[in-house]
Amino acid sequence: MNQPERPPQHPPLQQPGSKTPLQQRSDGSALINTNGTVVAPVVNGIPRFVSDLHLESFGFQWTRFDVAHESEDHATFQAKTGVAPESLHGLTVLDAGCGGGRYALLCGNAGALVTAADHSHAVDKAASLCQHLPNVRFLQADLKQLPLPPASFDFVFSIGVMHHDAHTQTVFNSVAKLVRPGGRMSVWLYRRNQWWQEIINSSLRSVTTRLPRHILLPLCHLGAVLGGIPLINRTLNKIICFSAHPCYQNRVCDTWDWWAPRYQHHHTAKELTDWFQAAGFTDITELPPEKTNSWYRQLWLWNLLPGSGVNVTGIRSVQNLPNP
CATH class of the missing domain: 3.40.50.150 (Vaccinia Virus protein VP39)
Structure with missing residues (x-):
């Protein structure tokens, strides 16, 4: 990327809304x-x-x-x-x-x-x-x-x-x-995926986003296990989203990131x-x-x-x- 013609420094902070310097x-x-x-x-x-x-x-x-x-x-x-x-x-x-x-x-x-x-x-x-x-x-x-x-x-x-x-x-x-x-x-x-995938995802997320952490987290671990199984991690996850990342921790994290947030x-x-x-x-x-x-x-x-x-x-x- 092109270098700007100014000495590098962090932009100053300002109050949101009023833009008053902080x-x-x-x-x-x-x-x-x-x-x-x-x-x-x-x-x-x-x-x-x-x-x-x-x-x-x-x-x-x-x-x-x-x-x-x-x-x-x-x-x-x-x-x-x-x-x-x-x-x-x-x-x-x-x-x-x-x-x-x-x-x-x-x-x-x-x-x-x-x-x-x-x-x-x-x-x-x-x-x-x-x-x-x-x-x-x-x-x-x-x-x-x-x-x-x-x-x-x-x-x-x-x-x-x-x-x-x-x-x-x-x-x-x-x-x-x-x-x-x-x-x-x-x-x-x-x-945005195909209409039938969007319907399945929205239906499942209407449940998962309401689950307490102690229930959802084990389900994400289950998804991480499935994500490490050949064939399953290339077929089933086209219907029910779970991560196929090579690292187990990343798979759990990515699967949680899909099913937990209120908005998606x-x-x-x-x-x-x-x-x-x-x-x-x-x-x-x-x-x-x-x-x-x-x-x-x-x-x-x-x-x-x-x-x-x-x-x-x-x-x-x-x-x-x-x-x-």
């Missing part, structure tokens, strides 16, 4: 506005801008399981963003929905100035993972109300997060405003592309799936892979930008 209180316990009013407590070094943790079921898996794998995460990041991590050195980067922090870690190790935000307590796990990186900071905040100035990041990415809000496009629009003119944004969302919306490539266009992006590209074998690609094109994604990247236009 500074840390002298004792480090909170962020305050210009009137001295506490806007966000700072707990374990992380500013907390949320009070309603309605996404807690979404954050549980990232605090429970260790799913970072350096070489795999590098390949996945590049496939799902269209950007090589090495090209981010010295750039301001926003990880919008950082989860357990594996991609924040990747970008931080590449020398980017990373702001990583998540609504849930997963930010604590992510901060622990990146504690050796002074160029990575964390925020616990709603992606629709991030305490950040518009047009302030060189690169913004969101992998598998926006579709877990009540209104995916609202989250997209809020995050898109943070990309500077000439900057890049990449988004990965769940793909599926989208088409056209939908996501239209959002990019409406938000003032150009050079919009739909990225292909990470897996390259011809059978997988064909199933992907036929929208027969539950858990697969629509993946789009674009450059924010210097002209005709929407109002922040």
